[in-house]
Amino acid sequence: MEATIALRLPRDAASVPLIRQMLDAALRSLGVVPDIRDDIELMLTEACSNVIKHADPSDEYTVSATVHNALCVIRVIDTGDGFDPHRLREAAPGAEGGRGVQIMRALADDVRFDNRREHGAIVCLEKRLSFLPDAPLKAG
Amino acid sequence: MEATIALRLPRDAASVPLIRQMLDAALRSLGVVPDIRDDIELMLTEACSNVIKHADPSDEYTVSATVHNALCVIRVIDTGDGFDPHRLREAAPGAEGGRGVQIMRALADDVRFDNRREHGAIVCLEKRLSFLPDAPLKAG
Amino acid sequence: MLRIEVGNPDTTTVRLALSGDLDFTSVSELSDLTLADGLHRLDVDLSGLDFIDSSGLAALIRLYHQAEEAHAVFQVTALTPYLRHLLHTTALDRLFRLPPA
Amino acid sequence: MLRIEVGNPDTTTVRLALSGDLDFTSVSELSDLTLADGLHRLDVDLSGLDFIDSSGLAALIRLYHQAEEAHAVFQVTALTPYLRHLLHTTALDRLFRLPPA
Numbered sequence A, B: 001m002e003a004t005i006a007l008r009l010p011r012d013a014a015s016v017p018l019i020r021q022m023l024d025a026a027l028r029s030l031g032v033v034p035d036i037r038d039d040i041e042l043m044l045t046e047a048c049s050n051v052i053k054h055a056d057p058s059d060e061y062t063v064s065a066t067v068h069n070a071l072c073v074i075r076v077i078d079t080g081d082g083f084d085p086h087r088l089r090e091a092a093p094g095a096e097g098g099r100g101v102q103i104m105r106a107l108a109d110d111v112r113f114d115n116r117r118e119h120g121a122i123v124c125l126e127k128r129l130s131f132l133p134d135a136p137l138k139a140g
Numbered sequence C, D: 001m002l003r004i005e006v007g008n009p010d011t012t013t014v015r016l017a018l019s020g021d022l023d024f025t026s027v028s029e030l031s032d033l034t035l036a037d038g039l040h041r042l043d044v045d046l047s048g049l050d051f052i053d054s055s056g057l058a059a060l061i062r063l064y065h066q067a068e069e070a071h072a073v074f075q076v077t078a079l080t081p082y083l084r085h086l087l088h089t090t091a092l093d094r095l096f097r098l099p100p101a
Ligand SMILES: Nc1ncnc2c1ncn2[C@@H]1O[C@H](COP(=O)(O)OP(=O)(O)O)[C@@H](O)[C@H]1O
Pocket: A046, A050, A051, A053, A054, A055, A056, A078, A080, A081, A082, A083, A088, A096, A097, A098, A099, A100, A101, A102, A121
């Protein structure tokens, strides 16, 4: 079994709770355990809020999430100016910003930032899934 | 905004409540009104149960649902022997079977059955969507 | 998930209260039910159903036929507006002789 | 949706109880809050939060700084295990001087 959700969204803050809720509901239907769903909600939110905050000048972005072989792969793609992931600094202890990437790195099993100067940023997040004993099908 | 859910599923009865629940949750997130969601759940269930019941000898099938411009388009594709939609008869009043296609035709705004002898059946169901006043984004 | 509650208000009446999902995946639980001899009346309460599909409707038709064979009265009760609409769509309102809404 | 309940158990203490989602889309409601002068203590009860993201954490850090400036005691209370874990991940447990679990 393989499941994919893909959305083309306006670069609008209201899109973030929408995709978060949609993916969470899909993962719940598949029987993914709540802790993993919480982590995925947060990783996804960080990647999407970054598009809203930083991905000027794009006005749309896409999110796709695929579940296959007990792995969830999320791709958030914008058409903004992109950024250089190697130039990110760790947030200072009392700093307000700069924790999004830190959180993604902490929660995802794998994070990749990809960039093409004229095509914006691609954030790819992977998370290994665990399922409740009564999960339908072998979603794995 | 455009949203797509696509699943590759084992031809197993347990797949039907799964995809039904997943699509319903997604439509709820988008703010689709309950009556339309009920109709879509039922149309989708009929198309998928037919794959489980009739689409020998395939062991997998795919379901995709796309929401765009306030239209939901569902495609259920199997690799069974297919069937000739023109040879379907209306169910006799007291007959137990033969009501699935009738229900799809009654609830969908458009139903198309497509068939290629060696590639199984394609059922395409369309439903116009209405949204709650507080629906996020203009999902339309 | 389908739940079936079987009641016997008197010795010749059976009352089935269905709740949850009555669909292709759960319908066998209802089909497996056997009705005792000497039945005079079969009431099926659908008010708790969240979902029913054509397989669920087929199971109701099967119950209707079983009741007919036993010369018992068959009645579907406590319809939600949605179910009434669906029974109308499938012309089962006439088979089940539903009173007009 | 974020809900903020503001309590004043005494004139120099403010108690904020947050519930719902504290994220990028709702955080301004919290940032817009101004704390009265003469504050000695700011308690933030997070037990009702369903979701928090880095923007929500940033708002907490901002409250922490406001309390520091007022020489008030800042305390995050009623953490769920999930939130405790997240504050640990982001090293905010040390900034907020959380007692060890
Ligand atoms: N999609 C994106 N487009 C452009 N820049 C981005 C994008 N995502 C992240 N960045 C850059 O990475 C930096 C670090 O992001 P993050 O850790 O989430 O912290 P914050 O968003 O609070 O600055 C951002 O400040 C921004 O410069």
